[in-house]
Amino acid sequence: MTLTKTRWLILAATFGVLAGCGGEGSPGKSASAAPIGQGLAPGEHAIEVVGPVVRSVGPYSGARDAVRFAPNTYGQSRERRDGTGGRQEVLATNDAGPYTIRMRMDLQREDQEPDRETAAVTIQLPPEARAGQTYRLENTAQARHGEAFLSIMGYGQSLPFGGSGTVSVAELGEHLSVQFEFRGGQPDEDNERHVIGRAYKIPLSRQGEAHYTLVVAGEATDRIQHTRFRNAGSIMVGPSMQFDLGDERQPGRYRLANRPGAGAIGLQLFDHRGVDVGGEIDLERHGDTWSATFQFDAQGETSLRGEGGFDHVTAWGGRR
Numbered sequence: 001m002t003l004t005k006t007r008w009l010i011l012a013a014t015f016g017v018l019a020g021c022g023g024e025g026s027p028g029k030s031a032s033a034a035p036i037g038q039g040l041a042p043g044e045h046a047i048e049v050v051g052p053v054v055r056s057v058g059p060y061s062g063a064r065d066a067v068r069f070a071p072n073t074y075g076q077s078r079e080r081r082d083g084t085g086g087r088q089e090v091l092a093t094n095d096a097g098p099y100t101i102r103m104r105m106d107l108q109r110e111d112q113e114p115d116r117e118t119a120a121v122t123i124q125l126p127p128e129a130r131a132g133q134t135y136r137l138e139n140t141a142q143a144r145h146g147e148a149f150l151s152i153m154g155y156g157q158s159l160p161f162g163g164s165g166t167v168s169v170a171e172l173g174e175h176l177s178v179q180f181e182f183r184g185g186q187p188d189e190d191n192e193r194h195v196i197g198r199a200y201k202i203p204l205s206r207q208g209e210a211h212y213t214l215v216v217a218g219e220a221t222d223r224i225q226h227t228r229f230r231n232a233g234s235i236m237v238g239p240s241m242q243f244d245l246g247d248e249r250q251p252g253r254y255r256l257a258n259r260p261g262a263g264a265i266g267l268q269l270f271d272h273r274g275v276d277v278g279g280e281i282d283l284e285r286h287g288d289t290w291s292a293t294f295q296f297d298a299q300g301e302t303s304l305r306g307e308g309g310f311d312h313v314t315a316w317g318g319r320r
Helices: 005-015
Strands: 044-050 052-057 067-069 077-079 085-087 099-109 119-125 133-137 148-153 162-171 175-184 193-203 209-216 220-233 234-237 243-244 252-255 262-269 278-286 289-299 304-314
Touching: 044 099, 044 119, 067 077, 067 193, 099 175, 099 193, 133 175, 148 162, 148 193, 162 193, 220 304, 262 278
Parallel strands: 133 148, 252 262
Antiparallel strands: 044 052, 044 193, 052 099, 067 099, 077 085, 099 119, 119 148, 133 162, 162 175, 175 193, 209 220, 209 304, 220 234, 234 243, 243 262, 252 278, 278 289, 289 304
């Protein structure tokens, strides 16, 4: 079956979706967090997906995070022959974004009731997204640089076809509140999808991130790089640095050296191999996440020094 006009109006009224609000990054009727949060507690979301074969059924019942708001690097894409797509890569940071929100849900096929499986709707907000704005919402293949886009994954769901909608941002910072609607697909091929939903005061999940200054041959550059545990014993800072913890996997102050050892953590500088490293690092742990401040000098064919720190690095094997 396809979604009838009456059914759609009922859903739109229930979810408080804004129709015809603004356009590509334009400030239409700005969304308010109050109606978005009607019937939802902070940290909750609601989605309705209706199509000819599959429909959403109640809240997500799986074991993974039901909803997650986090920085996400704005992906690069080529412009297609039909003129759609074409995005530049924008590195995401905790404080500036760009951000995504991923919302999981249970789906059910009409010919397999009462079995249900899970899928996820992901919305990538555009770079420079702001609260109080309504943005045109495209599918992943169509979105150009600066546009928001939506994808559905899981349970055999995808949106490899046309369609569009809007996403209204009521709150963006340490929490995100949004409402959205999207229509896509081809009714004659039974792949039509209508998606509407809301998310209320979803807390920001910060990613591992390093901020430091590197001085090479007297020339200083400020760097921001994604940071993560590569394995249980090493922390990667972008593609350029790695801290090797060795057996020193507790909070504390340690020497930095070329290799880990008693009271020392190893530091590899992949862009400057063959240098002799010295310095100091203070490691702290906060539940499942690690942070540190560090400073180092390295001598060889090139002299360099660095100073800064990282935070929100999820422990190896910890919750992500």
